[in-house]
Amino acid sequence: MQATSTAFKENAAGALVDAQLQKALTKMKAGFIDKRAKAAAELPEFEALRDQAKAIKDHTLEHLDLYLERWESKVTASGGRVHWCPTAEDARARVLEICRAAGARTVTKGKSMIGEEIAINDHLEANGIEPIETDLGEYIIQLRHEPPSHIIAPAVHLTKEQVAEDFRRAHTALPGDRQLEEPIQLVTEARAMLRERFLAADVGITGANFLVAETGSSVIVTNEGNGDMTQLLPRVHIVLASIEKVVPTLEDLATILRVLARSATGQEFSSYTTLSTGPRRPGDIDGPDEYHVIVLDNGRSAMLGSEFQEMLRCIRCGACMNHCPVYHAVGGHAYGWVYPGPMGSVLTPALIGIDKAAHLPNASTFCGRCEAVCPMRIPLPKMMRHWREKEFERHLSPPTVRVGLGFWSFFARRPWLYHRLTALQARVMGRLGRGRGGFSKLPLAGGWTEYREMPVPQGRTFQDLWAERRGERAQGARAQGARAQGARG
Amino acid sequence: MPPASGPRVGLFVTCLVDLFRPSVAFAAVKLLEEAGCAVEVPRAQTCCGQPAYNSGDRKDTRALALQTVRAFADFDYVVAPSGSCAAMIRDHYPALFADDPDARRAVEAVAGRTWELVSFLTDVLHVERVPGRFEGTVTYHDSCSGLRELGIKGQPRRLLHGVAGLRLREMQDSETCCGFGGTFCVKYPAISDKIVTAKADNIDATGADLMLAGDLGCLLNMAGKLKRRGSKVQARHVAEVLAGQLQEPAIGEPSSDR
Amino acid sequence: MSGRDEILGRLRRSLKRGDGAAAAAVDERLQGRRRNLVPARAKQEPAALVDLFEEKVKAVQGTVRRISGLDGVPAAVADHLKAHNLPPKICIAPAPDLEGLAWSQAAPLLDVRAGAPAADDLVGVARAAAGVAETGTLMLLSGPTGPSTLNFLPDDHIVVLRAEEIVGAYEDGWDLLRQRYGVGEMPRTMNFVTGPSRTGDIEQTIINGAHGPRRLHVLLVDPAVSE
Numbered sequence: 001m002q003a004t005s006t007a008f009k010e011n012a013a014g015a016l017v018d019a020q021l022q023k024a025l026t027k028m029k030a031g032f033i034d035k036r037a038k039a040a041a042e043l044p045e046f047e048a049l050r051d052q053a054k055a056i057k058d059h060t061l062e063h064l065d066l067y068l069e070r071w072e073s074k075v076t077a078s079g080g081r082v083h084w085c086p087t088a089e090d091a092r093a094r095v096l097e098i099c100r101a102a103g104a105r106t107v108t109k110g111k112s113m114i115g116e117e118i119a120i121n122d123h124l125e126a127n128g129i130e131p132i133e134t135d136l137g138e139y140i141i142q143l144r145h146e147p148p149s150h151i152i153a154p155a156v157h158l159t160k161e162q163v164a165e166d167f168r169r170a171h172t173a174l175p176g177d178r179q180l181e182e183p184i185q186l187v188t189e190a191r192a193m194l195r196e197r198f199l200a201a202d203v204g205i206t207g208a209n210f211l212v213a214e215t216g217s218s219v220i221v222t223n224e225g226n227g228d229m230t231q232l233l234p235r236v237h238i239v240l241a242s243i244e245k246v247v248p249t250l251e252d253l254a255t256i257l258r259v260l261a262r263s264a265t266g267q268e269f270s271s272y273t274t275l276s277t278g279p280r281r282p283g284d285i286d287g288p289d290e291y292h293v294i295v296l297d298n299g300r301s302a303m304l305g306s307e308f309q310e311m312l313r314c315i316r317c318g319a320c321m322n323h324c325p326v327y328h329a330v331g332g333h334a335y336g337w338v339y340p341g342p343m344g345s346v347l348t349p350a351l352i353g354i355d356k357a358a359h360l361p362n363a364s365t366f367c368g369r370c371e372a373v374c375p376m377r378i379p380l381p382k383m384m385r386h387w388r389e390k391e392f393e394r395h396l397s398p399p400t401v402r403v404g405l406g407f408w409s410f411f412a413r414r415p416w417l418y419h420r421l422t423a424l425q426a427r428v429m430g431r432l433g434r435g436r437g438g439f440s441k442l443p444l445a446g447g448w449t450e451y452r453e454m455p456v457p458q459g460r461t462f463q464d465l466w467a468e469r470r471g472e473r474a475q476g477a478r479a480q481g482a483r484a485q486g487a488r489g
Numbered sequence: 490m491p492p493a494s495g496p497r498v499g500l501f502v503t504c505l506v507d508l509f510r511p512s513v514a515f516a517a518v519k520l521l522e523e524a525g526c527a528v529e530v531p532r533a534q535t536c537c538g539q540p541a542y543n544s545g546d547r548k549d550t551r552a553l554a555l556q557t558v559r560a561f562a563d564f565d566y567v568v569a570p571s572g573s574c575a576a577m578i579r580d581h582y583p584a585l586f587a588d589d590p591d592a593r594r595a596v597e598a599v600a601g602r603t604w605e606l607v608s609f610l611t612d613v614l615h616v617e618r619v620p621g622r623f624e625g626t627v628t629y630h631d632s633c634s635g636l637r638e639l640g641i642k643g644q645p646r647r648l649l650h651g652v653a654g655l656r657l658r659e660m661q662d663s664e665t666c667c668g669f670g671g672t673f674c675v676k677y678p679a680i681s682d683k684i685v686t687a688k689a690d691n692i693d694a695t696g697a698d699l700m701l702a703g704d705l706g707c708l709l710n711m712a713g714k715l716k717r718r719g720s721k722v723q724a725r726h727v728a729e730v731l732a733g734q735l736q737e738p739a740i741g742e743p744s745s746d747r
Numbered sequence: 748m749s750g751r752d753e754i755l756g757r758l759r760r761s762l763k764r765g766d767g768a769a770a771a772a773v774d775e776r777l778q779g780r781r782r783n784l785v786p787a788r789a790k791q792e793p794a795a796l797v798d799l800f801e802e803k804v805k806a807v808q809g810t811v812r813r814i815s816g817l818d819g820v821p822a823a824v825a826d827h828l829k830a831h832n833l834p835p836k837i838c839i840a841p842a843p844d845l846e847g848l849a850w851s852q853a854a855p856l857l858d859v860r861a862g863a864p865a866a867d868d869l870v871g872v873a874r875a876a877a878g879v880a881e882t883g884t885l886m887l888l889s890g891p892t893g894p895s896t897l898n899f900l901p902d903d904h905i906v907v908l909r910a911e912e913i914v915g916a917y918e919d920g921w922d923l924l925r926q927r928y929g930v931g932e933m934p935r936t937m938n939f940v941t942g943p944s945r946t947g948d949i950e951q952t953i954i955n956g957a958h959g960p961r962r963l964h965v966l967l968v969d970p971a972v973s974e
Contacts, residue, residue, distance in 0.1 A: 084750035137948035225959020285894035301757035365670025392545030409549035447678035452713030455741035462511035
C-alpha cells in the first residue's frame, strides 16, 4: 500500500472537518474503552498475565531464529510448506505463484494486516485473479476502494448510512426498495452475498495472529467465522504471517490469548480461535489439500537488537489506538499507511523509513494512555521519542523547530542570563496585557492563539519576586537581630 | 517565621510557573512551610529540559539535567508544582545517563528525592489539613504525567476534600489528555484544539465555578480555551486553592485594579 | 542465497549471538511446556466448573440445555428446531455418539444426514471434544468424525458435550490434545468456539450471525440432571 504519511497534517485537517467520520469516531470511543476496562477489572490475574505475556515475547524475540526453525520443521512434518520472504515483493510473488499453480480465479481473504502491508489485493487483481475480502469491515472498504482505518475494526470510520449507500451501489441484483437502515439488515445482506463467494473460491488467504513453534500451527482469532470458512472451504490455504508472530508453546499461546481479546474488544475470548496445522489429513471430511505459510520479514529483523525491538511484542490488539486522543480526533486514515495510532507511529517509520513517516511519532502528546493499556507493555511513547531523536540527529525536523529549540536551550543553560531575560519578558508581556486576561493574538504564537487565548503573565518572574522577598526577609531578620542586641545591650 | 525543624526542600519552580504565574510557587512555599519544611529556591535552575527531550535533542537535555542536578544536590527533597517536571527529573533523568556511571550516581541521588508537590504533601509529609478555604464547586483534571508516570490520582482529591466550603464535582473523562503535550499544541494546533475542545465541553458540563489541575502547561491550555469560548469556569493551579492563596486573578482573568 | 538463509542470517546478526546456550534454552522451553499463570476461576471442583461453563456460554448469547443422557439428544434437537421454527432437516457429524442415536423416534419426519454440511443445511449438530469452563469455550477437532465446516456453515450450531468433558483452563485442553495425538501433534483444525458468530463492524453495534452461525446451542449431557 502506498504511504501518504508525509501528508499527515493535510490528512488530519480533512479528518477534523469530516462530519461523518467524527460521528463514527464518537461511537467507537466509549465502546472500546469501557469494555476493555470492564474485562480487565473482571479478571483478577489480568495484570500478572500482562507481565507474563511480555516475558514470553521477550524470550521468543531473543531466540527468534531458533523458534522459527523449530516451527518450520513442524509445519513441514505436517505436510505444509513454509515460504521465507525477505521483502514484500518476494511475498507477493510467492502468493501469486501458489494461486497460479492452483488455477485460481477467485480468492477469499480473511483479514490480514500483512496482506495490506504487501498490497496483495492489487497484485492479484493486476494478474487476473479476483480477491474477495470476507471480513465484514474489510468487505465494506473493498467496495469503497479504501484502506482500513483500524487494525481490528477496518470500517470503524464509517456510519451505517454510508455502508447502506455502498451496498445499494454494489449489490445491484437486489431490489432497490429494500430496507437497509439497521445494522442487522446490512449484516444479513453481506452474509448472503459472501456465502456464495466462500463456496466458490479456489484459494483462501488468512492472516495469522500467532505461529506456534511446538506444533507448527497458525492461529487466527476472529468473531465472524469468515476466517474459518476462508481456510476450510477452498482447496488451498495460504497464511500470511510475519516473523515475530511466533510463540514457543501452546501454554505460552494460552497466556497471550487471555490478554488479547480483553484488550481489543473487551471480550473474554473471541467467538472463534482456530489452530490450523498443515493440510487435511487422510480421513478428514473437509479442509484444504494444501497449506502454505508466507513468513515475511520486510524490515522486522532490523528492529531486533535495536531500540525498537520492543515493538515486535505487538499482538495487534488495537488497544493503543482505541485509547489515543489523537486517533480519536483524526481517525486512522490520517496516518497514511497500514498501521495507525500509537503502534503505527512506531512501526511505520521502522518499515518504510522515518523520512517517509516523519510526522507520525511527532503527532503525540505523550499522554501515555497507549502504554498504560498495551497488553504487552510496549513503551510506545519512549519509542516515539527515539524516532524524534533520530529525526533530530538527521536534521529531519523543520528548521524553525531546531532554531527555536537551540535558542531556548542556549538561554536555559545560562541561568543568570535566563533570569534577566525572563524577568524582562514577564514585565513586557504583563504590561502589554494589562487590563486584559489574555492575548487573542501574539507574534510567534499563531498556532496557540488561533484557537485559544494566551493568558497574560503576572508581570514579574518568581525568581525575581523571591529574590526581593529574601532581601526583605534578610532586612527584617537583621532589624530583628539589631533590636534583640539593643534590648540586651 | 520560626526556624523549621522539618526537611530542607529545594523548590523546583518550573519555567512556566516562573514566567507566567509565580503565585503558584508562592502557594507551594506556603504549603511546604506550614507543613514544617525549610524551603529554598536555588537560583541556578531554569527548565527541567522536557522541551528539548521531547523534541529529540538529547544533548541539550543532558546539559539541562546536569545543571538541575547540580543546583539541587544538597536538599533532602526536591519538590515541583508540576507532575510532568517532577516525572522528568525522577523517571527520565536517570535513563539519560545510562552510559555514564559517575554522572548517573549523582543524577539518581537527586531524582530519587524528587516529588510532585501534592503527592509530597500527602505521601511524604502526611499532611491532612490544608489552610485553604473555598466556597464553591471545583472540578479536577488529571494531568497525564502526574497520573500515569507518578500515580497521582487520589492525593489531590483527598486534600481538596479538606478545604472548608469546597465541593468537588468530577468531570467526565477527567483522565483524558487536554491536548497540550508541550510542543504538540503548536506543532499540530488543529488536532490539539479538537482535544482541548472536548475537554472544555466536559469542564463546562460540570457547572463548576473553578477547574483545577497540578500542571501549569495543561492549565494555560485549558484556561485559554475556556476563555476563548466565553466559559464562566475559572482556572487555577490546585496549590493556590490548597494554600488559600486566591488574591491573584484566576488564569487568564484580567486584574481587577486599573 | 535463499529467502530462508537471508532472513535467518539477518536475525542472527541482529541478535549478535553465537550458539550453544541459546539452543538449549529453546529446547528447554519446548520440552518443558510449563504452564504460566492459570486464573483461579479455572481451578475449581468439577461441579463448579460445569456451572461456570454454562454461565459463560450464556454470557456470550449461547444457550445451554442439560440432558441426562445422550439418548436425550434427538428430542432436545427436535425441541430446538420447533422453538425456532426451523425445517426438520439436520446435518450431523459422523461421530459414533451421534450416528447411533434414535433420531427417527424423536421426530419421525426428521431428515438426518451425517457428514460435511451442504450449502443449504440450516442446522448442524457437532460433537465437541471438550469444554473449557474459564470462558465457556468449546473445543472441536477435525477428523473422520469431525467436519470442521459444520461449525461454520449452518445457521444453527448445536454442540453435544458431556459434563465430564468440561475442563477448567485452556491448558487442560492442550493436555487432552497431547493425550489424543501425541506431544507436539495436532489435528488439521482445532476450533475454540465461544458463542455464536458476531460482528461489531457497523457502528460498534454487536450483531450475531455475521458469517458463521447465528445461534449456538449446547446440549450438556449431565447424568446428575433430573428431567
